[in-house]
Amino acid sequence: MTSATTMTSALEPAHRERLMRLAREVSFEAGIRLFEEGRRADRFWIVRTGTVALDLHVPGRRPAVIETLGHGELVGWSWHFPPHLWHLGAQATSPVRAWEFDADAVLRLCAEDAEFGRAVAVWVGQVVAQRLHASRVRLLDLYAPYGSGSLM
Secondary structure, three states: OOHHHOHHHHOOHHHHHHHHOOOEEEEEOOOOEEEOOOOEOOEEEEEEEOOEEEEEOOOOOOOEEEEEEOOOOEEOOHHHOOOOEOOOEEEEOOOEEEEEEEHHHHHHHHHHOHHHHHHHHHHHHHHHHHHHHHHHHHHHHHHOOOOOOOOO
């Protein structure tokens, strides 16, 4: 993930501080599923330590790992867009410490403060764009006859 899509680089200090007031510390052991594709997206996380794999259900196969996330990265963006259902699955691939956020509380803050809401929306949009690109590259690597090669 590019540094422009981490919370630290995407949000100005006042917006980061406001968001972090809603954070609670959580931890997950390796192998724990954070969420499943198609289920309700009601929270999100920012990784402090450890790694989380994002995966995509592929009928008749094991889930395809699309991307592995680490320090400072956003886990989960589906909470931001109706119908608020996870588009991917996620699993801790090592012990993880993270900040967890209640999506409804963050969305309320976004609705109350347009500037904050815009900053969060731009940040999440950047993450979605980056994940879409990573998904495309990974799926081409897995299923295209000659792999993805270089896209740029």
